[in-house]
Structures are given as C-alpha cells and as structure tokens.
Amino acid sequence: MDAQTLLMNFYTDLRLVMRDSEETCATYKNSAKLFLDWLVTQRIKLAAVETRDLIYYLLNRKNTGNLHELTLAKDISALRAFGDYLVRE
Numbered sequence: 721m722d723a724q725t726l727l728m729n730f731y732t733d734l735r736l737v738m739r740d741s742e743e744t745c746a747t748y749k750n751s752a753k754l755f756l757d758w759l760v761t762q763r764i765k766l767a768a769v770e771t772r773d774l775i776y777y778l779l780n781r782k783n784t785g786n787l788h789e790l791t792l793a794k795d796i797s798a799l800r801a802f803g804d805y806l807v808r809e
Contacts, residue, residue: 727749727752729805729809730802733805733808734749734801747794747798748797748801751794751802752802754781755795755799762776778792
C-alpha cells in the first residue's frame with residue numbers, strides 16, 4: 721500500500737471509527753505524513769520502526785523545527801493514534 725492510501729485510510733478510521741473531529745483527523749493525518757516523509761529520508765521501512773526511531777524523529781522535529789511544546793505534544797498524540805491504527809489493521 722502506498723503512503724497516500726495509508727494516510728487516507730488512517731484519516732477515514734479516525735473520522736468514522738474513532739469519531740474524531742474533522743480538524744483533529746486532518747492534523748493527525750498531516751503529522752503522520754511528516755513522520756512517513758522522515759522515514760523515507762532516513763531509509764527506514766515503516767514495518768521496521770522501533771521506539772528509538774520515534775524518539776529520534778521527535779528530537780529532530782523539536783531541534784530543527786523550533787516547535788512549541790504543544791505542537792510536539794500533538795505530534796506524539798498523532799503518532800500514538802497512527803500506531804494504534806496500524807496495529808488494528
């Protein structure tokens with residue numbers, strides 16, 4: 721499955737199954753896309769992601785993006801929801 725289809729399925733799951741708001745779903749989908757894009761740049765397959773990779777990603781987002789703590793917290797929530805979705809699927 722390509723990344724675009726995966727992200728659309730994730731969005732649909734959030735909207736229909738988890739019953740999250742449209743804004744939350746769009747935000748989480750965008751956060752998941754940023755993570756998938758980072759995996760590509762790091763040459764890490766989604767199936768091979770480990771906790772260490774998530775930590776490196778979040779540290780990279782914090783250090784290079786000069787992000788506010790709330791944005792980082794949102795990214796963590798989005799990645800948790802994305803991981804839950806992947807496990808269910």
